[in-house]
Amino acid sequence: MSDDEDGSGVSPKQAVRVDEIAYGRSGDKANTVNIGIIAESDAAYRRLERQLTADRVANLFGELIDGSVTRYQLPNLPGFNFVASEALDGGGQFSLRYDSQGKTYAAAVLRLELPPESDEDRNV
Amino acid sequence: MTVRIANAAGFWGDYTDATERLLASGAEFEYLQLEYLAEVTMGILNRLRDRDPEKGYATDFVEYVIAEHLADLVDREVRIVTNAGGLNPPSCAARVREHAAEQGVDVTVATVTGDDITDQLDRLHARHGLEPFEDNTRYEDVADDVVTAAAYLGAFPVAAALDSGADVVITGRVVDPALALGPLIHEYKWGQEQYDRLAAGIVAGHLIECGTQVTGGNSTREWEAIEYDDVGYPIVAVESDGEIQLTKPDGTGGEVSRATVAQQLVYEIGNPQAYLTPDVAADFTAPEITEVGGDTVAITGCEGKTPPDSYKVSVHFENGYRVAGNMLYSRPDALAKAKRAASVIETRIEDRGLTVWDTRAEFVGHNAAHGPAAPTRDNHNEVLLRFAARGPEREDLRRLGTEFAPLSLAGPPSVTGLTDSGRPRPRPIIDVWPTLVPKSVIDPEVSVDE
Numbered sequence: 001m002s003d004d005e006d007g008s009g010v011s012p013k014q015a016v017r018v019d020e021i022a023y024g025r026s027g028d029k030a031n032t033v034n035i036g037i038i039a040e041s042d043a044a045y046r047r048l049e050r051q052l053t054a055d056r057v058a059n060l061f062g063e064l065i066d067g068s069v070t071r072y073q074l075p076n077l078p079g080f081n082f083v084a085s086e087a088l089d090g091g092g093q094f095s096l097r098y099d100s101q102g103k104t105y106a107a108a109v110l111r112l113e114l115p116p117e118s119d120e121d122r123n124v
Numbered sequence: 125m126t127v128r129i130a131n132a133a134g135f136w137g138d139y140t141d142a143t144e145r146l147l148a149s150g151a152e153f154e155y156l157q158l159e160y161l162a163e164v165t166m167g168i169l170n171r172l173r174d175r176d177p178e179k180g181y182a183t184d185f186v187e188y189v190i191a192e193h194l195a196d197l198v199d200r201e202v203r204i205v206t207n208a209g210g211l212n213p214p215s216c217a218a219r220v221r222e223h224a225a226e227q228g229v230d231v232t233v234a235t236v237t238g239d240d241i242t243d244q245l246d247r248l249h250a251r252h253g254l255e256p257f258e259d260n261t262r263y264e265d266v267a268d269d270v271v272t273a274a275a276y277l278g279a280f281p282v283a284a285a286l287d288s289g290a291d292v293v294i295t296g297r298v299v300d301p302a303l304a305l306g307p308l309i310h311e312y313k314w315g316q317e318q319y320d321r322l323a324a325g326i327v328a329g330h331l332i333e334c335g336t337q338v339t340g341g342n343s344t345r346e347w348e349a350i351e352y353d354d355v356g357y358p359i360v361a362v363e364s365d366g367e368i369q370l371t372k373p374d375g376t377g378g379e380v381s382r383a384t385v386a387q388q389l390v391y392e393i394g395n396p397q398a399y400l401t402p403d404v405a406a407d408f409t410a411p412e413i414t415e416v417g418g419d420t421v422a423i424t425g426c427e428g429k430t431p432p433d434s435y436k437v438s439v440h441f442e443n444g445y446r447v448a449g450n451m452l453y454s455r456p457d458a459l460a461k462a463k464r465a466a467s468v469i470e471t472r473i474e475d476r477g478l479t480v481w482d483t484r485a486e487f488v489g490h491n492a493a494h495g496p497a498a499p500t501r502d503n504h505n506e507v508l509l510r511f512a513a514r515g516p517e518r519e520d521l522r523r524l525g526t527e528f529a530p531l532s533l534a535g536p537p538s539v540t541g542l543t544d545s546g547r548p549r550p551r552p553i554i555d556v557w558p559t560l561v562p563k564s565v566i567d568p569e570v571s572v573d574e
Binding site (some may be wrong): 019025027028029030031032036060061062063064072073074079081085086092093094096097098099104105106107108110 | 162163164167257258259342343344345383386387388389390391392393394395396397408409410411412413443446448482483484486488492493494495496497498510512513514553554555556558
């Protein structure tokens with residue numbers, strides 16, 4: 001299989017920054033943030049499926065997210081929706097944060113660096 | 125037959141000449157949809173209605189759409205659907221009628237109400253037990269401080285208003301996509317159990333409800349190439365079978381592509397398999413998005429399921445006060461200076477015995493947007509200290525607001541920016557407590573001019 005090419009020109013054996021293979025947008029509902037990440041290709045989607053886990057997103061934000069992160073899949077886009085609860089210091093009005101609505105959270109995820117994968121990681 | 129719905133407002137604060145630009149573009153559409161109510165907007169509307177019982181609606185709608193363009197819209201046989209009514213649809217409708225009379229235009233105005241359940245909350249809680257939606261806050265914790273509570277109504281009352289011949293439909297709180305689904309139900313007579321059709325209307329409405337955010341605005345994909353001057357407002361063309369085409373007026377800036385549409389599809393959603401509205405649980409994992417050329421995208425294959433048997437309700441309640449102030453520090457050592465200034469404010473709060481629940485120091489240019497998710501740097505050219513606090517007492521936070529300016533003489537050097545900030549004043553926090561109520565307890569009301 002020539003999955004090495006990844007469809008986005010980035011080999012899974014190389015590190016990749018999420019925004020090289022995806023784009024996205026984030027927003028709020030009360031104290032919840034959602035981060036939609038859309039893959040540039042099916043290969044990119046599969047790599048994100050393996051590597052851009054809910055845990056990795058939760059770890060990235062650290063103290064900004066008090067609750068938990070759930071990852072939903074949208075294979076039609078293809079993409080993901082990360083829903084982070086208790087993620088806005090109380091939400092829109094109560095929050096003391098400048099970004100009280102999580103508008104810039106997607107940009108943070110897009111700057112995440114994903115490590116190289118071995119064949120084993122990919123079950124090849 | 126195709127029904128075309130244009131949007132000219134994605135929130136209260138959007139471009140005030142959006143309708144003017146849309147009309148000047150020559151684009152054709154049968155419905156104009158304007159969305160004004162964000163969660164934070166309801167608190168603002170409440171403050172306005174407190175000061176003047178005739179207010180409490182989105183005045184931008186009356187000022188920049190009705191006053192300036194009603195005659196033109198009626199002339200083009202465009203019908204208007206908006207949630208500009210906010211907390212006071214009747215008053216908003218009265219202003220529209222006044223302007224219509226002034227312009228010598230004959231229009232039928234309708235309101236959709238019944239969303240405001242502020243006065244029924246205690247009774248509903250006694251009978252049904254209002255449960256928190258998000259965290260463990262109980263109704264009893266917020267009950268004494270409630271200022272307003274609104275249920276998110278569906279699209280059928282909007283359709284009923286159009287069925288009755290309304291040219292302008294003014295709602296209070298409805299789910300945002302209902303402003304597009306309502307006209308589609310009216311035109312195509314979609315039934316309450318045609319869930320795939322209803323889901324298509326929800327998807328169409330969801331895609332355009334934030335205006336230019338679906339036509340290139342805020343797109344993270346190859347943003348450098350997007351023309352941000354005069355980004356076109358979106359227009360959806362929906363067929364009776366639920367096929368959608370989304371486009372923008374010719375000759376406008378922005379972009380309509382798979383990428384811009386996909387990003388808006390995932391905006392402010394939870395579980396994508398069940399985007400819940402009172403009319404349908406729309407499955408956002410079903411639609412296929414295809415570029416058909418010329419800044420036009422097709423969205424096909426929408427699917428939906430049985431809706432929940434409850435309405436979502438936002439209960440807005442007073443929850444203390446908040447104050448925030450800024451100081452700008454320049455190089456060298458801008459970040460270190462800003463941090464020292466923040467610690468001086470912290471000490472002063474303690475020394476003066478000011479009561480605060482929480483404080484937060486953010487360093488704009490360093491970590492205000494991404495906190496620990498941003499890489500650590502030093503050697504900033506400049507850093508804006510933003511210091512915010514909340515607490516129960518307005519007076520304590522007013523005093524805290526006087527702690528910024530003196531730092532320009534008494535704190536770390538190379539500081540400026542007082543002309544912008546001076547003494548920031550505290551504002552009441554209108555917080556939101558989301559909950560659910562059984563559908564049976566809400567009676568949406570449609571009122572149409574005789």
